[in-house]
Amino acid sequence: MIVVMKPGCAQQDVDHVVELIRQYGLKDHVIVGTDRTVVAAIGDKRGLDMSAIENAPMVDNMVPILKPYKVASKEVKREPSVIRLPNGATMGGKKFSVIAGPCSVEDEKQLLTTAEAVKKAGAIGLRGGAFKPRTNPYEFQGLGEAGLKLLAKAREVTGLAVCTEVMSIDQMDLVAHYADILQIGTRNMHNFNLLAAAGKTQKPVMLKRGWSAELKEFLLAAEYIMNEGNQQVILCERGIRTHEQYVRNTLPLAIIPAVKNESHLPIVIDPSQGTGHAYMVPSMCKASLAAGADGLLIEVHPDPEHAMTDGAQSITTDTFAKTMEELRRIADAVDREV
Numbered sequence: 001m002i003v004v005m006k007p008g009c010a011q012q013d014v015d016h017v018v019e020l021i022r023q024y025g026l027k028d029h030v031i032v033g034t035d036r037t038v039v040a041a042i043g044d045k046r047g048l049d050m051s052a053i054e055n056a057p058m059v060d061n062m063v064p065i066l067k068p069y070k071v072a073s074k075e076v077k078r079e080p081s082v083i084r085l086p087n088g089a090t091m092g093g094k095k096f097s098v099i100a101g102p103c104s105v106e107d108e109k110q111l112l113t114t115a116e117a118v119k120k121a122g123a124i125g126l127r128g129g130a131f132k133p134r135t136n137p138y139e140f141q142g143l144g145e146a147g148l149k150l151l152a153k154a155r156e157v158t159g160l161a162v163c164t165e166v167m168s169i170d171q172m173d174l175v176a177h178y179a180d181i182l183q184i185g186t187r188n189m190h191n192f193n194l195l196a197a198a199g200k201t202q203k204p205v206m207l208k209r210g211w212s213a214e215l216k217e218f219l220l221a222a223e224y225i226m227n228e229g230n231q232q233v234i235l236c237e238r239g240i241r242t243h244e245q246y247v248r249n250t251l252p253l254a255i256i257p258a259v260k261n262e263s264h265l266p267i268v269i270d271p272s273q274g275t276g277h278a279y280m281v282p283s284m285c286k287a288s289l290a291a292g293a294d295g296l297l298i299e300v301h302p303d304p305e306h307a308m309t310d311g312a313q314s315i316t317t318d319t320f321a322k323t324m325e326e327l328r329r330i331a332d333a334v335d336r337e338v
């Protein structure tokens with residue numbers, strides 16, 4: 001249920017509604033919009049008659065939330081959410097925000113070379129896995145905390161926001177200590193305990209779609225994070241499993257308008273996992289911007305041929321710089337900024 005407050009209501013009116021919602025044993029989410037404040041009441045409402053809340057001062061009306069996801073839904077918040085990062089950059093809104101870097105943090109030279117190059121080309125964030133979810137247990141698993149320390153150093157040198165994956169609850173405090181954005185990978189989208197743990201931090205979360213998850217399940221996964229009080233969720237489409245063989249994953253860009261129709265959360269595209277081939281990546285970057293995405297999460301390596309992970313889908317720093325130039329021209333045409 002959404003309690004819509006009248007324009008100009010005071011904080012005490014909102015607090016009063018919050019108190020009433022809690023008395024019903026429900027969870028409250030206050031969303032302050034540009035012209036209206038609404039309070040969403042979330043929880044099992046079977047057998048509850050909440051209509052009395054309509055009598056509270058400055059309550060305009062009450063409307064049911066029809067979607068299964070609540071706080072992530074556009075029914076609760078119409079305006080797009082803009083997530084602010086500690087370096088002043090934003091995810092969502094007019095800016096098309098690009099986060100770029102290697103699949104895995106390998107060593108200091110690799111990371112700093114990449115970070116400086118992507119910063120110079122206009123990225124706002126640096127990606128890089130320190131804990132890597134590998135399908136094969138005998139393959140490189142990431143540098144762990146040593147990798148996180150290198151990411152922190154790269155942030156210090158470049159000012160880029162750091163986005164890195166957290167794979168389990170026992171890594172949460174450690175990764176949250178170093179990261180500006182917690183990445184939750186495709187394999188963990190259904191790990192509801194991990195989602196809830198990320199929701200208990202106050203760090204923005206880059207939530208990747210499970211490779212066989214439906215949009216509805218994706219938004220419900222976001223809801224798990226938001227339901228713990230962390231509203232800073234960035235959705236990331238990274239491709240899904242299909243019968244197709246010429247790509248590693250099939251990248252459904254139609255999810256961009258679909259998400260915009262359903263949710264206020266920003267959506268970014270990962271064209272690297274999304275295609276599996278470096279030569280396809282620039283085209284998908286441009287298509288993502290043209291289709292209205294909020295940004296990119298993209299794999300860039302100074303020497304992709306020798307990358308320890310995902311070399312085939314990593315673009316060079318030169319290709320990245322050239323792609324950013326092309327993105328700027330598209331941004332002009334669609335009234336965005338890169």
Ligand code: PEP
Pocket residue numbers: 103129133184185186187208238270273
């Ligand atoms: C990655 O970003 O390198 C990664 C492992 O992503 P995904 O979880 O989408 O496979």
Ligand code: MN
Pocket residue numbers: 103104273299309310
């Ligand atoms: Mn990768």
